[in-house]
Amino acid sequence: QVQLQESGPGLVKPSQTLSLTCNVSGGSINSGDYYWTWIRQPPGKGLEWIGYVYYSGIAYYNPALKSRVTISVDTSTNQFSLKMNSVSAADTAVYYCAREGYLDPSLPSDVWGQGTMVTVSS
Amino acid sequence: IVLTQSPGTLSLSPGQRATLSCRASQSISSNYLAWYQQKPGQAPRLLIYVASRRATGIPDRFSGSGSGTDFTLTISRLEPEDFAVYFCQQYGISPWTFGQGTKVEIK
Numbered sequence: 087q088v089q090l091q092e093s094g095p096g097l098v099k100p101s102q103t104l105s106l107t108c109n110v111s112g113g114s115i116n117s118g119d120y121y122w123t124w125i126r127q128p129p130g131k132g133l134e135w136i137g138y139v140y141y142s143g144i145a146y147y148n149p150a151l152k153s154r155v156t157i158s159v160d161t162s163t164n165q166f167s168l169k170m171n172s173v174s175a176a177d178t179a180v181y182y183c184a185r186e187g188y189l190d191p192s193l194p195s196d197v198w199g200q201g202t203m204v205t206v207s208s
Numbered sequence: 209i210v211l212t213q214s215p216g217t218l219s220l221s222p223g224q225r226a227t228l229s230c231r232a233s234q235s236i237s238s239n240y241l242a243w244y245q246q247k248p249g250q251a252p253r254l255l256i257y258v259a260s261r262r263a264t265g266i267p268d269r270f271s272g273s274g275s276g277t278d279f280t281l282t283i284s285r286l287e288p289e290d291f292a293v294y295f296c297q298q299y300g301i302s303p304w305t306f307g308q309g310t311k312v313e314i315k
Contacts, residue, residue, distance in 0.1 A: 133252065133295060133306040148303040182251055186299070192258050194242040194299045198251035 088113035090183050090199035098177075098206050104170040108183030108199060109163075116141040116161040119189045124157060124168045126179040127201075134179075139166055140188060173206045180204075209233050209298050213307035219315040226283040228310045230296035235276045237300030243272055243281045246309075247292045255294075256281060286312070 094106035108122070115122060121138035128134075137147035139157040147155050151170070159166040170177060180201040187193030210233040220226055230241065239259040244252035254263040256272035259279055269284040283290055291314050296307040 132308045133297070135297075135304040135306070146302065150303070184251075192238070192240065192261075194240070194254065194257050194297060194304075195252075196254045196257075196263060198253075201251050 088185065088197050090185070090197060092181060092183050092199045092202040094181075094202060094204070096203055096205060098173055098204060099208050100174055100206055101172055104168070104173050104177065104204055104206070106168045106181055106183075106202065106204070107165050108167070109165050110185075111164070114161075115159060115164050115166065119187070120185040121146075121188050122157075122159060122166040123184045123186050123195055125182045125184060125195065125198075126177075127182070128176075128179045136168065136170075138186065175206050178204065178206045209236065209301055209305050211296055211298060211305055211307035213294075213296060213310045215310060216308075217311045217313060219313050220286055221315045222286050222288055224286050226281075226286055226290070226312055228281040228283075228294055228312075230274075230279045230281070230307050232277040232279075232298060234301075236279075236298045239275050240298060240300035241272075241274070241279050242297045242299065243270075244295045244297065245290075245292045246295065252295060283312075288314075 091109045123138040124136040139145040139159045145157045156169045182201045184195035184198040186195045212231045214229045241259045243256040246252045260272045293309045
C-alpha cells in the first residue's frame, strides 16, 4: 500500500525559499501510473492545488503560483520535492503531497501524506 | 473554475440524511468532480470521483450525483464518524480548484 510522507523545515523566514520533500513508500514513482502532487491549506481555510510532476520530470503548475514554484522528482530516491521562493506570511499553510491518476485521468488525489505545517515568520 | 459549496454548515443528528451542494462557475469537463472528507488534524480522504463513483473502501451511505455545473453529495444516514468538513474539487480544467467546504456538525 502506497504511503506518502512530507518532510522539511516548519519555519521559513519571509522572502526566503520553502523546500519540502515527499517520500513515497510501498510503490515506485517511476511506475508511470501517477502524477505526484502538492496541495496546501492555510490554517482554517480551504485547499489550493499547487501543481504536480510526472516521473519524467515534466511539471504543471497553478498559474497563481507558477512564477515562484518548482516541483521536481528524484526517481533514485523515490521522492519528489516542492520549492517555493519569495515566501510571505500568506504562504503559511499545511502542505500536503498526494498522487493523482496519469494512466487513469479520472482519478483525483486518492492517496495523501499526513501534511506538514510551514509557518512563514521572522 | 470557482466552486461554491452550500450550506456552509449543516447541523444534523446521527441517522439523518445530509445533502451537500457544489456549484461550479462553468461546466466541468468530463464531470471530473470529486468529494473529500476532512477531519481535524487529518488529510482529506477521497470519497467520490467522476461525480458519482465511490472510492475504494467508502461505505455505500455516501453517494454523489450531478453533472455540468451542479453536483450533490448525499450521506443517507449519518454515522458519528461522518461529522467532518467536506470539500468538492474539480479536476477537469486546469488549475484544479476546491470549494470552500461544508461543515457537517452534530445538532
